[in-house]
Amino acid sequence: AQSVTQLGSHVSVSEGALVLLRCNYSSSVPPYLFWYVQYPNQGLQLLLKYTSAATLVKGINGFEAEFKKSETSFHLTKPSAHMSDAAEYFCAVSSDGSGNTGKLIFGQGTTLQVKP
Amino acid sequence: DAGVTQSPTHLIKTRGQHVTLRCSPISGHKSVSWYQQVLGQGPQFIFQYYEKEERGRGNFPDRFSARQFPNYSSELNVNALLLGDSALYLCASSPWNNEQFFGPGTRLTVL
Numbered sequence: 001a002q003s004v005t006q007l008g009s010h011v012s013v014s015e016g017a018l019v020l021l022r023c024n025y026s027s028s029v030p031p032y033l034f035w036y037v038q039y040p041n042q043g044l045q046l047l048l049k050y051t052s053a054a055t056l057v058k059g060i061n062g063f064e065a066e067f068k069k070s071e072t073s074f075h076l077t078k079p080s081a082h083m084s085d086a087a088e089y090f091c092a093v094s095s096d097g098s099g100n101t102g103k104l105i106f107g108q109g110t111t112l113q114v115k116p
Numbered sequence: 117d118a119g120v121t122q123s124p125t126h127l128i129k130t131r132g133q134h135v136t137l138r139c140s141p142i143s144g145h146k147s148v149s150w151y152q153q154v155l156g157q158g159p160q161f162i163f164q165y166y167e168k169e170e171r172g173r174g175n176f177p178d179r180f181s182a183r184q185f186p187n188y189s190s191e192l193n194v195n196a197l198l199l200g201d202s203a204l205y206l207c208a209s210s211p212w213n214n215e216q217f218f219g220p221g222t223r224l225t226v227l
Contacts, residue, residue, distance in 0.1 A: 043206055043218040043220045044159070046215050100212055100213060101213060102164040103149065103174075104151075104161060
């Protein structure tokens with residue numbers, strides 16, 4: 001069975017500092033991996049995805065993530081935090097190896113706080 | 117292009133009642149998935165429908181059911197509501213093998 005663990009339910013950084021949100025996954029088949037962002041009282045917006053192509057994935061708003069099979073990790077980074085990055089971030093894995101991405105397993109989420 | 121739309125935005129029900137939530141996918145998307153997001157947690161998968169057939173079901177009781185219509189819109193039904201059903205219900209649409217696009221959700225409160 002697939003699962004996702006996000007290390008750290010709350011991360012606080014200063015504006016301009018590096019953002020690092022950690023995600024480890026467990027999957028018995030080659031995974032598809034996703035990072036989503038959720039602003040208060042809104043749905044989820046896709047930041048980036050890994051679907052077995054390049055291991056370094058670039059997304060929107062300056063975010064990127066690196067797929068490391070040996071470490072079963074897919075950590076999200078951004079070189080310089082902006083105040084507008086404050087939100088809830090979710091890592092997710094697709095739940096089967098068929099290419100179907102309609103059944104996602106989500107982590108518990110990490111709240112990113114950006115201090116001025 | 118319009119995104120995924122959900123109705124209603126908010127809903128208040130009492131225990132034991134029934135509720136129907138609706139979702140319209142992005143044009144051309146044939147897959148619709150439903151998720152439950154309890155406050156402070158990540159979304160949990162409830163159902164996936166593709167081409168009007170159920171393609172997956174999460175660990176939810178039989179009180180939860182869904183269907184997909186010929187125009188690919190979908191309904192989620194919950195019977196005999198419990199306090200624990202209070203949550204944000206998210207609908208997402210996608211082609212079969214690409215990322216899901218989420219709607220804004222329906223906030224259900226059960227009193």
